[in-house]
Amino acid sequence: MREEIERIFPGLKTDVYSITSPRTPSYNCVAWAVGQVETWWWPDPMEQAFWPSEIPRRETIDVFIQAFGTLGYVLCATAVVEPGFEKIAIYVTSATKPTHVARQLPNGTWTSKLGKLEDIEHATLDGLNGSPYGSVALFMRRPIQQQTS
């Protein structure tokens, strides 16, 4: 499992990370970021994945900001841990197309569902930089008491 993950994300070879779930196609990084494990979230125009009905189905950063906004997230400047808030980091390609979302844990590390692969906890956001996720474009936060699970 680690070999496959590190082949896809070579940056993890030098990062501290652990695998925290079995692999499954049942949920993805967006669902995991908001605490869900039964649904695949994505703004696909074919309307096969879940997406908030009031938000357009387009793969743009603005659409992702709007979608997370429906769950109480607002933009914030940094990844620094802020007591009382949980943060997410949105990765985009060089063409600013969203690819991945990671959620910050209370200890400042991050948790990610890697597509249909496993969940991992990773010490830094840099470990997932590069293809296929690109790099972090922005951070959002919401009060922890609004957490859905």
Next chain:
Amino acid sequence: MSYAVPGRRTDYRLLTEESYVPADPQSPDRPLLTGSSQLLEARLHYYMPISRQRQSVAERFRELVGIWKAGTAPLSSATEMATHPAYQQIIGLGRDAVPLLLRELQREPDHWFWALKAITGVDPVEPRQRGQIREMAEAWLRWAREQGLGR
């Protein structure tokens, strides 16, 4: 008898379909293959290009499924999954692929819903079920039974 050495200039005038045997690159004076089945395989390889070899729909489907699963495993984008070349080729297999997709969905639920919808022109998944893989798979398998496609 003439032997052809990969990467080495060969006088093809000496090669005929009856006499041609590939040579061992380490020992050019010896044939690479000696068994009759290996000879047959070698002849097929050299005289029947991949583009002319016949592959069943089921074999092609399995091959494309493997390519698609490997190529999309780390992706979250349902759009990228559905526009992956292997996925598009599966859609291109047409109605022959429907029972194969349904069996695959039953064996290991995955994001085959767009392919099924694209081929059949129907969508038995209710809007409230979108994104819920197991429920979507159940909806498609129920539809298959209703259509007499189930086992």
